Amino acid sequence: MLNLSELRVTRGRGTGRHEVHLPGLTLTSGDMLAIVGPSGCGKSTLLEALGLLLKPSALDSYTLGPSETDLAALLWTENEHALAEIRSRDLGFLLQNGGLLPFLNVRDNISLPRRLLGLPTNSERVRHACAILGLEPLMDKRPAALSIGERQRTAFVRAMAHEPRLLLADEPTAALDPQAGELLFGLILSLVQELEMAALVVSHDRTLVAQFSLPRLAATLTSGGCRFEPET
Numbered sequence: 001m002l003n004l005s006e007l008r009v010t011r012g013r014g015t016g017r018h019e020v021h022l023p024g025l026t027l028t029s030g031d032m033l034a035i036v037g038p039s040g041c042g043k044s045t046l047l048e049a050l051g052l053l054l055k056p057s058a059l060d061s062y063t064l065g066p067s068e069t070d071l072a073a074l075l076w077t078e079n080e081h082a083l084a085e086i087r088s089r090d091l092g093f094l095l096q097n098g099g100l101l102p103f104l105n106v107r108d109n110i111s112l113p114r115r116l117l118g119l120p121t122n123s124e125r126v127r128h129a130c131a132i133l134g135l136e137p138l139m140d141k142r143p144a145a146l147s148i149g150e151r152q153r154t155a156f157v158r159a160m161a162h163e164p165r166l167l168l169a170d171e172p173t174a175a176l177d178p179q180a181g182e183l184l185f186g187l188i189l190s191l192v193q194e195l196e197m198a199a200l201v202v203s204h205d206r207t208l209v210a211q212f213s214l215p216r217l218a219a220t221l222t223s224g225g226c227r228f229e230p231e232t
């Protein structure tokens, strides 16, 4: 479902230069992988590169799902139109700031990705996710009137509403209590398996990661940055 050759991404310059290195990655349908490592090592950078939001300094090939389109080639040709289409159709983002639109209520924030793709805004899966995560009473509220945890849960439902091939989630449980975190992890895992998608989830919560027996991509600090490798 996901095949990526060696990836290098560079942030900053001079003494502040930090290189994130991933020797390669293969995910099959139903895989959910946790990305773990210390603050500042490059976990968000890795997600952003996999989400086609950053141009890597090295990447030979990157394919996603049944499509044979080489996303690495698209990145190099800077075909912004094609990249934007893939981001909105095949990828689901739950980034650290949540990214909810402040002028839309919860209902409209959640339905936006499906609306933009011309899909019916009513989806049984979205309704189910909203019910499990307790969002139903909040549908008419705007983000400013939500708690941080409520915003995080809304952002998660928005990230999966269009049923992407790959979900990229940055600390999805950071603002949630242990019980809500467990509910969200369980929901992500069941969706990933049911929809035959894959998920990469940055998490500091080793307890949750262990509880769900998630395979891990762990960071090792190097002199100029950080390398991510499967943790044994």
Ligand SMILES: Nc1ncnc2c1ncn2[C@@H]1O[C@H](COP(=O)(O)OP(=O)(O)OP(=O)(O)O)[C@@H](O)[C@H]1O
Residues within 6 Å of the ligand: 011, 012, 018, 037, 038, 039, 040, 041, 042, 043, 044, 045, 046
């Ligand atoms: N926009 C940017 N420009 C330059 N350097 C950046 C930028 N964003 C992040 N960095 C640097 O890149 C490195 C990796 O940052 P990143 O946010 O990916 O780490 P992280 O592991 O996700 O951290 P945290 O767990 O604290 O969120 C850090 O040294 C950071 O200072």
